Amino acid sequence: MLRKLKFPSTFEIALFLSLLVFLLALIFTKPNGGNSFFYGLQILSFWKSGFWELLEFTMQMVLILVLGHTLALSKPVDRALRKLAGMVTSNRQAVLLTGLMALAGGYINWGFGLVLGAILARKIGESAQEKKLSINYSLVGASGYLGMLVWHGGLSGSATLKVAEDTHFLFGLIGVVPVNQTIFSSFNLAINLLLVLILFLLLVFLSSKKWKNLPIVLKPNQPVQADESSDKLGWVVGIIIFLSVFWEIFLSQNDDWSFIDLNFVNFLLLGTGLLFYGSLRSFVGTLANALKGATDIIIQFPFYAGILGIMKYSGLLVLLADDMVARSSAETFPLFSFFSAAAVNFFIPSGGGQWAIQGPVMMEAAIKMGLDIPSMILVFAYGDQVSNMLQPFWALPLLSITGIPAKEIFKYTIYFFFAGFLIFGLGVWIAVS
Numbered sequence: 001m002l003r004k005l006k007f008p009s010t011f012e013i014a015l016f017l018s019l020l021v022f023l024l025a026l027i028f029t030k031p032n033g034g035n036s037f038f039y040g041l042q043i044l045s046f047w048k049s050g051f052w053e054l055l056e057f058t059m060q061m062v063l064i065l066v067l068g069h070t071l072a073l074s075k076p077v078d079r080a081l082r083k084l085a086g087m088v089t090s091n092r093q094a095v096l097l098t099g100l101m102a103l104a105g106g107y108i109n110w111g112f113g114l115v116l117g118a119i120l121a122r123k124i125g126e127s128a129q130e131k132k133l134s135i136n137y138s139l140v141g142a143s144g145y146l147g148m149l150v151w152h153g154g155l156s157g158s159a160t161l162k163v164a165e166d167t168h169f170l171f172g173l174i175g176v177v178p179v180n181q182t183i184f185s186s187f188n189l190a191i192n193l194l195l196v197l198i199l200f201l202l203l204v205f206l207s208s209k210k211w212k213n214l215p216i217v218l219k220p221n222q223p224v225q226a227d228e229s230s231d232k233l234g235w236v237v238g239i240i241i242f243l244s245v246f247w248e249i250f251l252s253q254n255d256d257w258s259f260i261d262l263n264f265v266n267f268l269l270l271g272t273g274l275l276f277y278g279s280l281r282s283f284v285g286t287l288a289n290a291l292k293g294a295t296d297i298i299i300q301f302p303f304y305a306g307i308l309g310i311m312k313y314s315g316l317l318v319l320l321a322d323d324m325v326a327r328s329s330a331e332t333f334p335l336f337s338f339f340s341a342a343a344v345n346f347f348i349p350s351g352g353g354q355w356a357i358q359g360p361v362m363m364e365a366a367i368k369m370g371l372d373i374p375s376m377i378l379v380f381a382y383g384d385q386v387s388n389m390l391q392p393f394w395a396l397p398l399l400s401i402t403g404i405p406a407k408e409i410f411k412y413t414i415y416f417f418f419a420g421f422l423i424f425g426l427g428v429w430i431a432v433s
Contacts, residue, residue, distance in 0.1 A: 011296065013347050014303045017357075021307045022047070025314040043310055050309010051302050054169065054356055057162065058301035060262040061352040062294045064156050067269035068111025069290035070283065072119060074276035081116070085123035091135045094124045095207040096200070099143035103196060106147020107154035109269060110351075111293075113147025118398040120144060125402065136211035141404040142412035143203060145395055148388040149420050150195065151351075152381035153188050156265055158352035159359060159377050159384075164261040169308075169356070174363050174373050179260045181374035188378055191427040198419050206412065233280035241271030293397060297350060304353040308360065321364035330369045334379050337362050338428045341383025342421070349393035351384045375431055382424035389417035 022043055030039045071077065084101070088094045098121050106113025121137075121144035128135045152158065162168045163177040182188060245268055252259045277283035311317040328336050341358060348354040359380065366376040388394060390413065392406055399406055 011300055014300045014353075017347065018047070018303055018307055018310075021310050021316070025310050025316045028319055029314045029316050043314060046310045046313035047306040048309070049313060051306040053309060054301055054305035056167075057169070057352060057356065058297065058305075060162075060266060061158065061297050061301065061350070062291075063266045064109065064262065064269070065111040065294050065297065066287060066290045067266060067273055068109035068113075068156070069115050069293060070287045071109070071269060071273045071276065072105070072112045072115035073286050073290070074273065076276050077116070078119070081120045081123050085120065085127040088124055088127060088135075089133070091139075091211075092204065092207040094128065094135045094140050095143050095203050098124060098140050099146050099199065099203045100196075102144050102147040103150055103199070104147075106149070106151045107192070109156040109265070110147065110151035110154070111156075112269075113151060114145075114394060114397060115401075117144030117147050118401040121398070121402050136207065137402075138404055138408040139206055139211065139412050141398065141402040142409045142416070144402070145389070145398055145409065145413055146199065146416060148394055149199075149385055149416055150192060152385040153183065153192055153378065155183065157183060157381055158262075158350075159355040159381055161260070161262040161265060162352070162355065163377060165263070170360060170363055173360070173367070177374050177377060182377055182381075183260075185374065185378070187375065187427070187431060191382075191423060194427075195420060195423045198423060199416065202415060202419055206415065231279050231281055234274040234278045234283050237280065238271045238274030241267060241274065245271065297352075300350065301353055301356075304348070304350075304356045308356050311357070311360065317360050317364060320361045321368065324361065324365040325368050330371060333365065333369055333371065334376065334428050334431070335425070337376065338379050338383040338425060341380045342387040345384050345387040346391060349388075349391055351381075354384055355380065379428050382428065386417060386420040386424055389413040389420065 022040075025043050025046075026036065026040055030036065084097060088097060098117060101120055102113055102117030104113070105116035118141075121141045124135070124140055125137050127133075128137075152160070160177075160179060160182040163170065163174065163182070164179050165171075166176050168176075245264075248259055248264075273287075274280070274283055277286070311320070324333065324336070341354070344354055344358055345351075348357065359377075362376060362380055363373065366373060390410065392410070395406065395409060395413075398404075399409065
């Protein structure tokens with residue numbers, strides 16, 4: 001009997017990509033007459049050199065997920081979600097409320113939006129069960145995943161915030177790209193506004209269709225913060241952090257919002273979380289639980305950095321960029337980059353890890369074609385986030401919290417994927433035409 005094929009884990013995919021890039025470098029960058037064995041050892045040294053070059057980026061990605069997750073589990077957020085869930089009186093309200101809240105949360109922070117949408121969907125399910133209200137719980141859960149469709153063009157985008165730093169790993173190639181040219185550009189804001197409008201209409205349509213109720217019995221979750229510590233150190237440290245943030249904003253004389261980068265966003269999340277928890281012990285206890293969700297980032301990012309090291313030091317990066325330039329034009333390259341970013345996301349589900357590998361190739365090719373760098377960064381961001389609607393990796397927390405099977409979620413998120421693909425694809429095409 002043939003064994004069922006098992007889809008590889010994200011870590012296994014990272015290892016496969018490492019081997020693939022190693023072989024590509026060995027085949028296409030080996031000096032003429034060079035010994036394959038000794039050049040292979042040299043490629044391993046390239047891999048080792050790059051392995052630790054993204055440690056700062058890795059820590060930033062861990063914090064932006066964990067701090068956002070912790071914030072979503074705080075008592076003020078929990079109380080607000082319970083109150084909102086209790087106000088729902090129809091299936092349409094349940095779907096629209098969950099979807100719009102997930103979109104807003106995802107735009108603020110991807111970890112926050114992911115957990116916020118999942119918890120709200122769960123609480124609406126519990127409230128509907130208690131009131132004997134018939135709702136399409138599968139669609140409500142799917143709507144709670146919508147934050148992952150807007151996150152990379154939002155306030156926690158990996159690529160957009162990273163390139164706003166003057167120490168980012170592509171600084172020598174593209175310099176600093178402030179957020180007013182990416183996140184807060186009229187191009188990005190218009191696309192996001194149009195996307196939300198289309199998704200709103202889509203949710204209205206889907207919520208009006210007949211559905212089959214899931215046979216799921218939901219038990220109310222335990223209180224979010226079990227540690228009722230009376231210490232107020234969280235408030236003290238949180239106030240100090242906010243004073244520092246406000247002072248930095250006050251001192252900034254630039255109109256390009258250049259002070260907003262990954263470190264600024266994480267600092268703001270930390271301060272907000274501490275204020276919402278009040279107790280330092282309670283905050284740390286919840287954060288420790290949220291940290292489990294960052295395991296894949298911690299272990300996989302060094303391997304992505306190793307891949308980048310091979311590509312950079314072997315010359316494979318330049319060869320790939322030259323090949324992309326030769327196979328496309330300034331008119332077709334943005335669309336090609338959008339499609340490829342969406343496809344690569346299936347193999348590298350972390351936006352930050354994908355940017356570390358794909359970003360250098362895209363930027364090198366974009367410079368050679370004379371394309372607008374901020375726009376190309378957004379093209380990458382749109383491609384990366386749109387295929388999240390078909391990517392099960394980040395849906396795991398939502399599936400766990402809501403108790404909904406994956407197939408029930410993805411039969412609706414495929415609609416969200418096509419809506420996002422259409423809006424982002426048209427936006428990219430119009431921008432370069």
